[in-house]
Amino acid sequence: MAIQGTKMILHGILNGILYIALPLILFEVISMTGLMTFSQEFKTTIIIIGIIGTVFAMLRHAYPKDTSANRLIAFGSTVYSGIYMFYLFGGFSAGVQLGTYSISLPTLQVLLGLQIIAWLLLGSSGIRALQYLIEAIELRKGKEYRVKFKLSKFFKVIGTIFSLVIFGYLGTIVYSGMNLGFNFHPIPDFVRDPGVLPDPDFSDDTISTNITFDLNNQGLYAIYDVYIGIELRIQDSANLSLLPVGLKVGGGGKTFSTFHSFTNNVNNSITLAMDTTYIVELANTTATLELIFSFTTLYAAIFINLNISIRDIPWSLPP
Numbered sequence: 077m078a079i080q081g082t083k084m085i086l087h088g089i090l091n092g093i094l095y096i097a098l099p100l101i102l103f104e105v106i107s108m109t110g111l112m113t114f115s116q117e118f119k120t121t122i123i124i125i126g127i128i129g130t131v132f133a134m135l136r137h138a139y140p141k142d143t144s145a146n147r148l149i150a151f152g153s154t155v156y157s158g159i160y161m162f163y164l165f166g167g168f169s170a171g172v173q174l175g176t177y178s179i180s181l182p183t184l185q186v187l188l189g190l191q192i193i194a195w196l197l198l199g200s201s202g203i204r205a206l207q208y209l210i211e212a213i214e215l216r217k218g219k220e221y222r223v224k225f226k227l228s229k230f231f232k233v234i235g236t237i238f239s240l241v242i243f244g245y246l247g248t249i250v251y252s253g254m255n256l257g258f259n260f261h262p263i264p265d266f267v268r269d270p271g272v273l274p275d276p277d278f279s280d281d282t283i284s285t286n287i288t289f290d291l292n293n294q295g296l297y298a299i300y301d302v303y304i305g306i307e308l309r310i311q312d313s314a315n316l317s318l319l320p321v322g323l324k325v326g327g328g329g330k331t332f333s334t335f336h337s338f339t340n341n342v343n344n345s346i347t348l349a350m351d352t353t354y355i356v357e358l359a360n361t362t363a364t365l366e367l368i369f370s371f372t373t374l375y376a377a378i379f380i381n382l383n384i385s386i387r388d389i390p391w392s393l394p395p
Contacts, residue, residue: 079138084134087137095126095127144211189378193242251296267285268283281355289344290342291340300333315361358391358393362392366388
C-alpha cells in the first residue's frame with residue numbers, strides 16, 4: 077500500500093494553520109482589543125495539542141480513503157479533535173468551570189458559560205468517530221454490518237444531523253442575541269426619609285430610589301432566572317478615611333423568573349437603597365460614586381453574567 081506523501085504534506089500544512097496558526101492569531105487579535113487575555117501556559121498547550129492534531133491529519137491522509145488504515149486513523153483523529161475542542165472550552169483547566177470565558181472592558185465585564193456548546197461538539201465528534209471505527213472494521217473484514225441498514229451509514233446520517241443541529245442552534249443564538257434590547261431609564265433623584273430625629277442628626281434617615289428598565293426580547297428563547305443587582309461604591313471622596321475608594325455604600329437587587337420570547341417588558345423596577353451604616357458619613361462628606369449593574373441569567377442554555385459600570389456620579393444629600 078503506497079504512502080500518499082504529497083497529500084500528507086498538503087494536509088499537514090492546512091491543519092497546522094487550522095490547529096496552531098489560526099488560534100494563536102485569533103488570541104493575539106482578541107488580546108490587542110483588550111477584551112480577553114490568554115496565559116502563555118494556555119497558548120503553549122494549544123501549540124502542543126495543535127502539533128499532535130497535525131500529525132493525526134498527516135497520518136490520516138497517508139493511506140487512500142477506501143482502506144481500513146485510513147478509517148482507523150480517522151477514528152483517532154476525530155476523537156482527538158473532539159478533545160481539542162473540549163479543551164478550548166476549558167474542559168481540562170484546573171480550577172476553571174467548563175466553558176467559562178470572560179470579557180473585560182473598563183466599564184463592561186461579561187462572563188459566559190458555554191458548557192452546552194462544549195458538550196455538543198464533543199458528542200458530535202463521538203458520533204463521527206463511531207462511524208469511522210465501523211467503516212474500518214467493515215473494510216478490514218470485507219463485509220458490512222447491517223441491522224436492516226448499513227451501520228456505518230446510520231452513524232454517518234446521525235452525525236450529519238447532529239452537526240446540522242449544532243450549527244442551527246448556534247445560528248439561533250446569534251439571531252436571538254441580535255434581537256435583544258436592554259435599556260435603563262434615567263436614574264431619578266434619591267428620596268430621603270428624615271426619620272424621627274431632627275436634622276442635623278441623620279442617624280435614623282433612609283435614602284433610596286427606584287431604578288427602572290425595559291427588556292425587549294424578540295429572540296427565539298425565553299430568558300430565565302434573571303437576577304439584576306445594583307451596587308453603589310465610592311469612586312472618590314473628600315474624606316477617604318471615612319469613605320474609602322471601593323466602599324459599597326448602597327445596593328439592591330431583584331430576581332425576575334422569566335422574560336418570554338417575542339415580548340417587550342417595560343417599566344421593571346428595582347429599589348436602590350443607601351446603606352444606613354454610612355448615612356452620617358454620606359451626609360457630611362462630598363463624594364463621587366460608581367454605579368454597578370449586575371445582570372445574571374440563563375439564556376439558550378448559556379450562563380451569562382454581565383456587569384456594567386457607570387462612573388463619575390456626583391453625590392449630595394437629598395433634601
